Amino acid sequence: MSSTATTSTISSAAFVDRRAVxxxxxxxxxxxxxxxxxxxPTIYLVAGAFLTPEGAFTLQNIADLFTPxxxxxxxxxxxxSVASALGGGIIGFFLAWAIVFGGLPSWIRHGLLTxxxxxxxxAGVPLAFAFLATLGRTGLxxxxxxxxxxxxxxxxGFNLLSFLGLTITYMYFQIPLMVLILTPALDGMKKEWREAASILGATNRQYWRMVAFPIxxxxxxxxxxxxxxxxxxxIATAFALTGSSLNIVPILLYAQIRGDVLHNANLGYALALGMIVITGVSNIIYIMLRMRAERWQK
Structure with missing residues (x-):
């Protein structure tokens, strides 16, 4: 009996090990x-930001980030980024709201989400070409x-190859991204919350201001x-649309690594490090806020 139990235990352990593998x-x-x-690549460029082209340690690349x-x-x-995020966020929110609460037919909802x-x-070159063919000087x-x-x-005074033009172009993919991320959050709003607010005498505006928006x-x-x-x-959309006419970090980074006259690749690594820090902070705050929102909706 003991031998049988031992054999069964060994078989179970082997099965677990195989599953783990x-x-x-x-x-x-x-x-x-x-x-x-x-x-x-991230470790490589972070290390390169603190090196000279000869491989010696330096802080000059970081100091050069503060040049005008x-x-x-x-x-x-x-x-x-702020303009396109705010514009895409506002329009995307109302579009997601219409999808979830607007009473649209299911086929429209599925079509919009698709x-x-x-x-x-x-994005990239196809998006830049599409906007040039639509809103360029000879666009449709x-x-x-x-x-x-x-x-x-x-x-x-409008110019597609400008700050405003690039912002509008970015909003093309910012709006649908907002819709995709926010629609599940709106779907998670429980009907019981609205019913409880109505029972307590809250108007629709009060419900959104005091219950829905805080959540x-x-x-x-x-x-x-x-x-x-x-x-x-x-970078791809901006570079294909404006070339080097608009001074933004991704294009400046591309110029330093691939085509700048000075060709300081290590300065390009420092530029990339600055971008990683900024986007990393944004993503960390996003993850923290998303975790908080999920706790509310549970």
């Missing part, structure tokens, strides 16, 4: 991918307004920070 093998490809293409040109690039990048999933990943909308309404969009506020603020980080690190 299979589980680890399952996550091995992702772990290797993350190490090779995320963690190792680089500070201006950071400031422009922050302004574009489109948001596609549009939130539509520009020509339509000029020929049919005798309105020259560019006579108002949704961490999700709203956290998602807006995520949109900020998303825009701050974007």
């Amino acid at each position: 299979i589980d680890w093998l399952g996550i091995a490809p992702f772990t290797i991918f993350a190490l090779l293409f995320l963690i190792a 040109t680089i500070l201006s690039a950071y400031w422009v990048s922050i302004k574009v 489109f948001s999933g596609v549009a939130s990943n539509f 909308v520009t020509v339509f307004l000029r020929n049919w309404f005798d309105f020259n969009l560019y006579s108002t 949704l506020w961490p999700s709203l603020l956290g998602t807006t920070l995520l949109l900020f980080a998303n825009a701050f690190g974007a």
